[in-house]
Amino acid sequence: MKLAGYAVAIAVLLALWGCEAMVFQPDSRLYATPADLNLSYREVHFDSRDGTRLSGWWLEPGNVPRGTVMVVHGNAQNISAHFLGFDWLVRAGYEVFIFDYRGYGTSEGSPALEGAVEDTEAALAYVQAQRRGRVTVIGQSLGGALLFNALARQGTERIALAVFDSTFASLPQAGREALDRSIVGWPLQWGASLTLTDRYDPIGIAPSLAVPKLYLAGSKDSIISPNHSWQLFDASARPRAFWLVQDAGHIAAFNDSRIRARFLAFLRRPAFDPDASAMLIFDTIKQKSE
Template sequence: MKLAAYAVAIAVLLVLSGCEAMVFQPDSRVYATPTDLNLSYREVRFDSRDGTRLSGWWLEPGGVPRGTVMVVHGNAQNISAHFLGFDWLVRAGYEVFIFDYRGYGASEGSPGLEGAVEDTEAALAYVLARRGGRVTVIGQSLGGALLFNALARQGTERIALAVFDSTFASLPQAGREALDRSVVGWPVQWGASLALTDRFDPIGIAPSLAVPKLYIAGSKDSIISPNHSWQLFDASTRPRAFWLVTEAGHIATFNAPLVRARFLAFIRRPVFDPDASAMLIFDRSEPAR
């Protein structure tokens, strides 16, 4: 009994001492480049607020772009893996800017929540300084939370649409739910969730973020429950929309051709139904072609 209690105590200490670090899972491996998909791109460098040198890619369509989309990716790997989920946007005529926050890929520094928010601010400022007109922004998973914070700090004047894909409403809540899925995690779930800061939680920002918002989630997301997207949608001011993609997992909603087609139509002309009861849109996920 004492041995079991000791093991639990050690587990608690390990989790609590590294909770923020556990949020980030960076690497520097090159998984692919746009050239592998016959896409044109430019690699660029820019600075975060504190001078940390960051890396980004401009993915360029043939001809004059229909518009600009900035992507804030999730917490694992780096842009060389995440850009693979957006090649269809480039082929549809949009230029896509995707970057690595600190500690990821070719970006300098070590990962951390405050730094990653500042990096997202810097990326947004970099894009807006180089492109006229309005920009669509997409944040996936952790990237959605970073985007929430960056928009709250920097403003939304030139943001045409903010898309939050599989984003958590609260980091402590998401941590609790993740540990609750395993018997091993039950003894430490509350301690771990208390150690995770709620300072960057999107649920506290959603009611005051004055920008058109689209929340999208997969009904079979086993990492971040789609209930998080619903909470954010429910807390948000209008205009807002929520798409629940059936049969889709975590950040896999855009794999379905039907969802891609609907999204392309939506960013060309975002129409938000004024009837709140019609804001929940169901799309059946289809195998990616």
């Protein structure tokens, strides 16, 4: 990471320590719509637990859907940017629901961790009320942590598969690692342990989350080390899988057409290798669990 990147990371983390809401980087800009990609979609609205009005998009394939996929996006921008990473799923015949938690896009309210978890719970409940079958859920980066917490609270009975893409195992750990990449930030690492909350850390949830799980990580992720995905995989009950995508960056695994094809095959027939060592490439993962 360049010096400017270190400075940004440090500034963001220092802000996080002073205010939980700074975990989030929302905006209301309209980047694109599915219509721009010749995809059919519907905008819908639903309420979170406290009555906050949330917005979402249903992206619809031309024929009867092969299945339903719900996406919980990361901490920046809004659905009008994040849906662009999932148009291929729609073209493959799946309907995709993507929503903005509070403070993002046209959703009401102001961002906060507890509120965002409740929003993710509300989105799950909304999708399951609209569809009778089982649902595949994908959480990216911070969205993966929100999804972990929402599934732990709401249950996984109607979840076919939970996918966690570039998700941190522990927020304080991620903060320390970001600071450790900079000479300037190194002395501040102790502060991350003291001030970044671990209340929503996925690593504490993974062992008891009773749902098939797929972890994705890019070997060149400079934001969240792939070691986080390994830790979550290692802590998880079976069935579980971990794909380390060579040369991919943060939430970039699905940019690889080969990974897209493999994932579509996995959706049709999930295959969980019982031998974890056959699924991992360790040379890019530091401090791995043995």
